[in-house]
Each structure stands twice: as C-alpha cells, then as structure tokens.
Amino acid sequence: MVLTSEEKKLIQSTWSKLAPEHCDLGGEALTRLFQVYPQSKIYFPHFDLCPGSNDIHHHGQKVVKAIDSAIKHLDNIRGCLSELSDLHAYNLRVDPVNFKFLTRCIHVTLASSLRGEYNALAYMAYDKLLCFIGEVLTEKYR
Numbered sequence: 001m002v003l004t005s006e007e008k009k010l011i012q013s014t015w016s017k018l019a020p021e022h023c024d025l026g027g028e029a030l031t032r033l034f035q036v037y038p039q040s041k042i043y044f045p046h047f048d049l050c051p052g053s054n055d056i057h058h059h060g061q062k063v064v065k066a067i068d069s070a071i072k073h074l075d076n077i078r079g080c081l082s083e084l085s086d087l088h089a090y091n092l093r094v095d096p097v098n099f100k101f102l103t104r105c106i107h108v109t110l111a112s113s114l115r116g117e118y119n120a121l122a123y124m125a126y127d128k129l130l131c132f133i134g135e136v137l138t139e140k141y142r
C-alpha cells in the first residue's frame with residue numbers, strides 16, 4: 001500500500017478527532033453491514049444481530065481497535081495484523097468479498113461522522129488503508 005505522507009497525516013488527524021475509543025464507530029459500521037449486506041450475517045450465527053445490540057457493539061469495538069492499531073503502525077500494518085490474518089484465514093474463513101462490503105460501510109460511517117471533512121482526499125486515503133487491511137486479512141487464504 002502506498003500512502004503518501006499527506007494521506008498518513010490526514011488519516012491520523014481525522015481518526016484522532018473521531019476519538020474511536022469513545023464512539024461506536026465499529027458498531028455503527030457493523031449494523032450497516034448486516035442491514036445492507038444481510039448475507040454477511042452467516043458468519044455470526046452466535047450473535048444477537050439486532051441493530052445496536054451488545055454483541056454488535058462489543059464486536060465493533062474489537063474491529064475498531066484493530067484498525068486503530070493499524071493506524072498507529074501505518075508502516076507495519078502487515079506485522080501488526082498478522083495474528084488476525086491467521087484467524088480470518090484459517091479459522092473464520094470469511095469470503096473476501098465481505099471485506100469490501102465492510103469497507104463500504106466503514107466509509108459511510110466515517111462520512112456521517114466527519115461530514116464535510118470527509119472529502120475526496122480523505123475518502124481516497126481511507127480507501128487505500130481499508131482495502132489494504134482487507135488484503136492483509138485475506139492474503140493467507142492462498
């Protein structure tokens with residue numbers, strides 16, 4: 001992934017403004033995922049998938065924590081997500097298309113929080129980042 005230094009700064013500054021540890025970014029993105037792409041629900045038969053459920057909220061926090069650590073290590077995302085990559089490839093076996101679905105839902109969630117600040121440049125920077133995270137989490141399938 002080639003993020004320019006401007007894109008890195010843009011991601012880090014907008015992300016810190018969101019204060020992801022205090023908001024329900026992940027839960028909102030997952031709620032959107034299950035509403036817009038209900039086929040993604042098959043991986044979570046053991047969860048309560050009603051919008052805003054505790055399961056969705058807690059799982060959302062885990063997902064956001066992983067993205068947060070990627071953002072703190074933009075030069076070593078592969079290393080930092082290595083264990084998660086093993087988990088998604090060897091245990092969970094999530095069809096990679098779901099990562100594209102989730103990426104879209106994260107974009108919408110970011111846009112609805114950041115409003116005008118989520119301009120084309122911010123979109124492009126996050127798109128590169130989220131696509132790369134999806135690649136890392138699915139690359140061990142081969």
Ligand code: HNI
Nearest residue numbers: 040043044062063066067084092094098099102133134137
């Ligand atoms: Ni994902 C578990 C991060 C995309 C299905 N996932 C996790 C965990 C993290 C995580 C963190 C918790 C690991 C642990 O407990 O050790 N997942 C991420 C990230 C992305 C992602 C950062 C992409 C941005 N996961 C997806 C997608 C799906 C998915 C697209 C399927 C639609 N993940 C799962 C499932 C689990 C999971 C299923 C196990 C849930 C559980 O608790 O049983």
